[in-house]
Amino acid sequence: MSQNYSIQKVEELAGGDQEFIKVLVNTFLEEISQDLKKLINAAENNNPAMAYQYAHKMKPSFQLFNVAVIPQINEMEGWSKGEIDFEKAQQVAHFIRENVEKALEELSNDF
Numbered sequence: 001m002s003q004n005y006s007i008q009k010v011e012e013l014a015g016g017d018q019e020f021i022k023v024l025v026n027t028f029l030e031e032i033s034q035d036l037k038k039l040i041n042a043a044e045n046n047n048p049a050m051a052y053q054y055a056h057k058m059k060p061s062f063q064l065f066n067v068a069v070i071p072q073i074n075e076m077e078g079w080s081k082g083e084i085d086f087e088k089a090q091q092v093a094h095f096i097r098e099n100v101e102k103a104l105e106e107l108s109n110d111f
Contacts, residue, residue, distance in 0.1 A: 004103040006066035013064070025111045028061055029104060036100050039076065043093035051089065052080035067103045069096050 007021065014020040035054050042050035055076035062069055072092045079089045 004067065004099060004106050009064050009066065022111060024064075025107055028065060029107060029111075032058060032061055032100065033104060036097060040093050040097055043076070043089050046086050046089075048080040048089065051076050051093070062100075065103065065107070067100060069099050072096050072099075 007025070010021055010024050014024065035058050039051055039054040039058070042048070042054060055073045059070065059073050059077075061067075062073060072095050075084055075092045076089065076096070078084055079092075084092070
């Protein structure tokens with residue numbers, strides 16, 4: 001089993017339907033990959049409102065696949081409220097990118 005994601009909640013949601021699990025995984029791989037790029041772009045371009053939008057959009061998927069970036073996603077959401085500064089947002093975005101890319105690679109290899 002992977003260290004960077006879990007499909008336990010996905011399996012519970014799918015009720016054992018392997019085709020549905022594959023659909024969820026493929027959707028996650030496609031959507032999160034695109035949204036991650038947009039989140040990183042927002043962080044690099046000092047755009048906290050856009051970062052909030054993509055962090056908030058991705059959060060339920062990260063929870064579903066148990067990708068361990070929820071505290072950092074919360075920080076990115078907080079950036080739009082002034083809870084962290086630009087430099088910290090870039091560090092947080094880097095952490096999110098590294099960990100999500102590992103999870104995406106593992107999911108892609110496993111499915």
